[in-house]
Amino acid sequence: MVLAAVPINVVIDFNFDLAKPSSIKIEMDGKDLGVGETVIDSNKLSMRRDIDPNAPDGVYTVVYNACWPDGSCHDGNFQFAIDRSLGAGFADMTNKKETEIKLSQIMFDPQNIKISKGTKVTWINDDGVGHFVNTDSHPAHTYYKDQNSKALKKEESYSIVFEMSGIYPYHCSAHADTMIGNILVE
Numbered sequence: 103m104v105l106a107a108v109p110i111n112v113v114i115d116f117n118f119d120l121a122k123p124s125s126i127k128i129e130m131d132g133k134d135l136g137v138g139e140t141v142i143d144s145n146k147l148s149m150r151r152d153i154d155p156n157a158p159d160g161v162y163t164v165v166y167n168a169c170w171p172d173g174s175c176h177d178g179n180f181q182f183a184i185d186r187s188l189g190a191g192f193a194d195m196t197n198k199k200e201t202e203i204k205l206s207q208i209m210f211d212p213q214n215i216k217i218s219k220g221t222k223v224t225w226i227n228d229d230g231v232g233h234f235v236n237t238d239s240h241p242a243h244t245y246y247k248d249q250n251s252k253a254l255k256k257e258e259s260y261s262i263v264f265e266m267s268g269i270y271p272y273h274c275s276a277h278a279d280t281m282i283g284n285i286l287v288e
Contacts, residue, residue: 103183104182104185105183105184105188106184106185106188106189106214106269106286107186107189107267107268107269107287108153108154108155108156108157108184108268108269109245109269110152110153110245110246111150111151111152111245112126112128112136112150112151112153112164113148113149113150113239113242113245114126114148114164114168115147115148115239116147116149116168118170119146119147119170119171120146120148120168120169120170121146121170122142123175124142124167124168124175126149126164126165127164127166128151128153128157129162129165130160130161130162130163131160135153135154136151136154137153137154138152139151143244147242148244149166149168150244155268157184158184159183159184160183160184161181161182161183162182162183162184163180163181164179164181164182165178166178189216189286192214192284192286193212193215193216194215194216195215195216195217195221196216196217196288197218198217198218198221199222200221200224201217201221201222201223201224202223202224202225203215203223203226203283204225204226204228205225205227205228205233205274205281207229208274208280209281210274210281210283213282214283214285214286215284215286217264217285217286217287218287218288219265219267219287219288220264220265221263221287222261222263223261223263223264224259224261225251225254225259225260225261226257226258226259227254227255227256227258229256230256231276232253232276233253233274233276233277233281234250234274234275235250235251235254235260235274236250236272236273236275237249237250237271237272238271238273240275241278245271246270248262249270264287266287267287267288268286268287269284269285269286269287270284270286271283271284272285
């Protein structure tokens with residue numbers, strides 16, 4: 103995955119209960135750019151770690167150690183990249199207190215927006231079918247838990263205020279392969 107900004111955190115989902123000493127390192131050029139400790143979510147199926155909001159563009163390797171309650175562990179890794187130049191193609195909604203995104207024709211309109219911290223974003227369903235606003239990844243929806251709506255029927259809406267800088271990838275769970283978007287908070 104290539105992101106248009108620094109993610110607010112790295113979240114890894116599992117289908118087993120996690121326990122200490124599970125850990126995440128977010129590395130670039132041998133340096134760990136993770137901030138704070140690795141946190142195991144209350145459901146014990148996800149672990150997360152914040153990343154330095156000033157992390158530079160480039161390729162990152164996430165190295166993790168996932169442990170079971172019995173003390174056995176396994177290691178793994180994956181990569182992602184940050185390329186801030188991708189944000190140039192986002193609809194600029196900065197310096198607005200509120201903005202709207204339509205759920206129309208099985209897409210988010212606009213699909214990718216750039217906003218300022220403290221902006222309220224409202225999604226409004228203009229389609230005759232139900233839609234969701236769900237944080238990545240699908241189906242876990244754990245990246246930014248506040249960004250998870252119930253099913254929205256025609257003319258229903260869902261709103262949240264974004265207070266932290268970073269990128270917020272999201273999707274509609276009913277149309278997860280095609281209905282995707284990003285909120286870039288500056």
